[in-house]
Amino acid sequence: MVKKIASIGRGGVGQTCFIAGLARVLADHGPLLLIDADPDQNLAGAVGIDMGGEGLKSISSLLFDVKAGRLDPRIEKAPLAQKVDYLLSRQGLYEGDRFDFFSLGTKWTEGCYCQPNNILKGLIGRLEAGYRYVLVDSPAGLEHLNRRITVSLDDIFAIIDASKKAMDNALRAKRIAEEIRISFGRFFLCLLYTSPSPRDS
Numbered sequence: 056m057v058k059k060i061a062s063i064g065r066g067g068v069g070q071t072c073f074i075a076g077l078a079r080v081l082a083d084h085g086p087l088l089l090i091d092a093d094p095d096q097n098l099a100g101a102v103g104i105d106m107g108g109e110g111l112k113s114i115s116s117l118l119f120d121v122k123a124g125r126l127d128p129r130i131e132k133a134p135l136a137q138k139v140d141y142l143l144s145r146q147g148l149y150e151g152d153r154f155d156f157f158s159l160g161t162k163w164t165e166g167c168y169c170q171p172n173n174i175l176k177g178l179i180g181r182l183e184a185g186y187r188y189v190l191v192d193s194p195a196g197l198e199h200l201n202r203r204i205t206v207s208l209d210d211i212f213a214i215i216d217a218s219k220k221a222m223d224n225a226l227r228a229k230r231i232a233e234e235i236r237i238s239f240g241r242f243f244l245c246l247l248y249t250s251p252s253p254r255d256s
Contacts, residue, residue: 114139
């Protein structure tokens, strides 16, 4: 049975580092899927994937290709979900020895993230059954929760630093998740400690 885990938090508190570290721990315990839902796309680098070097594109870039008509003629008349599945399997999904990976990417066109997010929801639903763990690196802030990219999680890790703002953000996130009926099992507060640099001492 798949276990879904997501990180949330303010920008710069270490969400991506946390997910990358957790991936190293869980990679030997079953099939693992990493999802970078943050438009800044930092998770690939944190786990050692060179997207360009691997010839990979984000979901948003694949959607842009669909919109621009840059498609294999064999799938031109297929429904959008089938087009994206086809492109994902060939250009979007990194399949490694220790984990698989794909990213939402930067907004594909003018307007909101609604279409990429809806596509991502469908992809997660279709792909997750093949994995033991699914780890989601969420965007910073709170607004993304309302997009409900996934409506069911086992664990949410709210990454915080030693500030009241970070704690308040985590508590608001928990309240929003409950209000919009994102189902989750456990909600953790995780304070990441970083050693002070020599100039700070």
